[in-house]
Amino acid sequence: MDPRSEVLLRQAELFQGPLLLAGAPADDLLGHLPNAQAWSWHAGDQALLDSRFAGRSHYGVEVPAPAFAAAVLFLPKSRELAAYLLNALASRLAGRELFLVGEKRGGIEGAAKQLQAFGKPRKLDSARHCQLWQVTVEHAPAARPLESLAERFTLELNDGPLQVVSLPGVFSHGRLDRGTALLLEHLDALPVGAVLDFGCGAGVLGAAVKRRYPQSKVTMLDVDAFAVAASRLTLAANNLEAEVISGDGIDAAPTELSVILSNPPFHTGVHTHYQASENLLKKSSDHLQKGGEMRLVANSFLRYQPLIEAALGNCQTCAEADGFRIYRATRG
Numbered sequence: 001m002d003p004r005s006e007v008l009l010r011q012a013e014l015f016q017g018p019l020l021l022a023g024a025p026a027d028d029l030l031g032h033l034p035n036a037q038a039w040s041w042h043a044g045d046q047a048l049l050d051s052r053f054a055g056r057s058h059y060g061v062e063v064p065a066p067a068f069a070a071a072v073l074f075l076p077k078s079r080e081l082a083a084y085l086l087n088a089l090a091s092r093l094a095g096r097e098l099f100l101v102g103e104k105r106g107g108i109e110g111a112a113k114q115l116q117a118f119g120k121p122r123k124l125d126s127a128r129h130c131q132l133w134q135v136t137v138e139h140a141p142a143a144r145p146l147e148s149l150a151e152r153f154t155l156e157l158n159d160g161p162l163q164v165v166s167l168p169g170v171f172s173h174g175r176l177d178r179g180t181a182l183l184l185e186h187l188d189a190l191p192v193g194a195v196l197d198f199g200c201g202a203g204v205l206g207a208a209v210k211r212r213y214p215q216s217k218v219t220m221l222d223v224d225a226f227a228v229a230a231s232r233l234t235l236a237a238n239n240l241e242a243e244v245i246s247g248d249g250i251d252a253a254p255t256e257l258s259v260i261l262s263n264p265p266f267h268t269g270v271h272t273h274y275q276a277s278e279n280l281l282k283k284s285s286d287h288l289q290k291g292g293e294m295r296l297v298a299n300s301f302l303r304y305q306p307l308i309e310a311a312l313g314n315c316q317t318c319a320e321a322d323g324f325r326i327y328r329a330t331r332g
Contacts, residue, residue: 021036192216197219
């Protein structure tokens with residue numbers, strides 16, 4: 001069980017009424033708290049929770065509708081996302097309890113200071129390298145629409161300016177990361193057809209490709225509901241149309257693709273995970289049609305080339321700059 005869940009269960013007597021677990025991990029916590037509902041924005045966690053606790057987990061970027069007497073926020077990595085979530089939860093909890101749980105190395109002590117805006121926070125427990133905080137919401141804030149927290153910026157591309165809309169918690173929030181910037185410079189001569197932007201984030205690659213290759217059908221995929229929402233806003237800001245889907249990894253993607261584009265993710269929370277990226281590389285041939293191409297950017301220190309060669313039988317390094325490499329491979 002997740003150590004944060006273990007800390008909650010040490011105080012189980014506090015969580016007997018209708019409870020919302022925001023950002024709940026995909027463990028057995030719901031099994032120990034029969035009156036709790038989960039709220040998840042991670043497609044993989046949502047699928048696992050739904051398979052075990054059908055109807056008790058809600059997926060999306062807005063606070064779910066069912067009434068709750070108290071809420072627990074599992075601290076996310078992003079400070080901006082934590083601020084949005086705390087505000088959204090506190091706006092629904094006037095006079096009631098809001099709890100915050102997180103790992104010490106994830107910044108729980110600093111994040112707990114944000115609770116001061118709602119009342120007088122107190123630390124309830126410290127164990128398993130985690131802390132649990134509580135505040136009675138004496139000053140309930142007005143709910144802020146998520147879109148009002150969007151960061152908007154413009155990319156000057158060769159075919160004109162591209163508007164990008166980023167939301168709290170989305171990778172490289174409010175700015176263009178160096179890896180994606182490099183890949184944007186190497187989108188020439190892409191095969192036309194079905195294109196996948198894997199790990200789409202705020203939708204930069206997918207939107208740029210759809211505008212440059214309007215005859216292609218673009219699908220944008222991300223595990224994070226906030227990224228999916230941001231990608232849709234980016235498309236709308238540029239009057240573009242593409243399919244944006246939630247899913248946990250390449251298994252959720254279409255097949256018979258002409259192109260897979262990606263700046264593949266390898267960070268989740270305060271931990272580092274490579275599984276989603278390695279699965280993308282290993283299973284790329286299952287999703288590309290014959291002659292289809294994978295083009296991606298990755299940190300130079302990541303040993304992706306052998307995985308790509310094992311999957312597709314070939315791999316070229318098209319460019320290298322700023323600690324990143326552009327890889328290109330074609331399914332024979």
